[in-house]
Structures are given as C-alpha cells and as structure tokens.
Amino acid sequence: MQTPVSLADLALPSAAEDCAGNAAERMRRLAEKAATCTACKLAETRTRVVFGSGNPEADIVFIGEAPGRDEDAQGEPFVGKAGKLLDKMLAAMGLDRSRVYIMNTIKCRPPSNRDPEADEVAACHPWFAQQLDILSPKVICLLGRVAAQKVLQTDAPLKALRGRWHELNGMPVMVSYHPAYLLRSPQQKRHSWRDLQLLCQRVEQLEAGEQDAEL
Numbered sequence: 001m002q003t004p005v006s007l008a009d010l011a012l013p014s015a016a017e018d019c020a021g022n023a024a025e026r027m028r029r030l031a032e033k034a035a036t037c038t039a040c041k042l043a044e045t046r047t048r049v050v051f052g053s054g055n056p057e058a059d060i061v062f063i064g065e066a067p068g069r070d071e072d073a074q075g076e077p078f079v080g081k082a083g084k085l086l087d088k089m090l091a092a093m094g095l096d097r098s099r100v101y102i103m104n105t106i107k108c109r110p111p112s113n114r115d116p117e118a119d120e121v122a123a124c125h126p127w128f129a130q131q132l133d134i135l136s137p138k139v140i141c142l143l144g145r146v147a148a149q150k151v152l153q154t155d156a157p158l159k160a161l162r163g164r165w166h167e168l169n170g171m172p173v174m175v176s177y178h179p180a181y182l183l184r185s186p187q188q189k190r191h192s193w194r195d196l197q198l199l200c201q202r203v204e205q206l207e208a209g210e211q212d213a214e215l
C-alpha cells in the first residue's frame, strides 16, 4: 500500500507540478471542476456534487451507485449507516479510508434515491473515466447491482456477477454487495467477506509480482 495523501493538506501546485501533476493534485483539480457541473438534470435537485474521497494513489478503489440523502447533504460518499458498515468492512481488511479511494458511478443524488437513468450515467461518464484514469488502481471493487451493471455494461443479475473477477481497461474488478443491502440482509455478510478476502489476495499477488520484477 502507498502512503496516504490528505487532499485537505495539499498546497497549491507550482507551475511545473500543474503541468505534470501528481495524482492527488490532478484529482483535486478535477473535483473542483466537477463541483459546478450541470451536464445532466440531477444538477437541479442535488445539494452537492459528491465527487469521491480517500487516497488518490490507493491500490483499491470502491465504487458504489450514486450518492444518497446523507451523501448529498455532506458531500462525501458512503456516509450514514451504510458508510459505517463500509468502514467496518475496511477495518476487517486492515484498511481505513485514508488507504483506499471511494466513489460512485455518478456524482449527484437521483431524487428519492431512484436508480440513475441512462442519460445521467452517460453525462457523468467523463468525470468517472477521468477519475479512474488518475487513480489507475491495482483492483476495483464494485458495490451493488447498479454499479456493477453500469460499469461492466451488462444486464446480468448481481448474483451472477459477484464473487468473481471481471476486467475494466485492464484492471481487475471484483463485484460484491452494497453495504446498504448488507444492512437489510446481514446473512449475506459472510459472502461479502469472502469477496473482500479475494480482493486482498489479488492486491498481495500483484504486489508480490511487482517486487519479483524489481529483483
């Protein structure tokens, strides 16, 4: 795992850094641009753009569906009860939010927490794609049906997608349950834990491969 970076602690970039840009600075600049986005109708009903949070140099990126009421109010992804459960899941993996990056497929809350519509996902895709380009994580974990179907561009049900590896732009992708679903169906937590173990194992394997290559 790499050293956590606090976005709040970042100084303004020098001219040279502005051209090249490290991941944290590039992410800060992208989030700043997205904060005023009006590219789809969700801009009319949102309170805040919920861009993403965590370490832009993280090995693992968690992606959910869309901001909910608490996220919309606070401007942070995965807060409230589902966010607390995600924190516990991270802790079980020996991680915390400073060592991963957390984001959603779209950045503004759909009214009444309905599923994001196709035109909204399409309008938000450039932000999503640029974010992933900056992150270039070792592994991605998609949380829940909507995120899995949107990102993997499939109509397959969650039960057919979760617990196994997929690929996105050469990056390994695991699909697991959304913490909000686990709150409603706690009996599924053991399956979720197995998915997270697979995630950790994959990161360890990739790190071991990198170390071998350096020898």
Ligand code: SF4
Pocket: 034, 037, 038, 039, 040, 041, 042, 043, 049, 106, 107, 108, 120, 123, 124, 125, 127
């Ligand atoms: S959901 Fe995405 S595209 Fe739509 S207004 Fe928000 S940031 Fe812009």
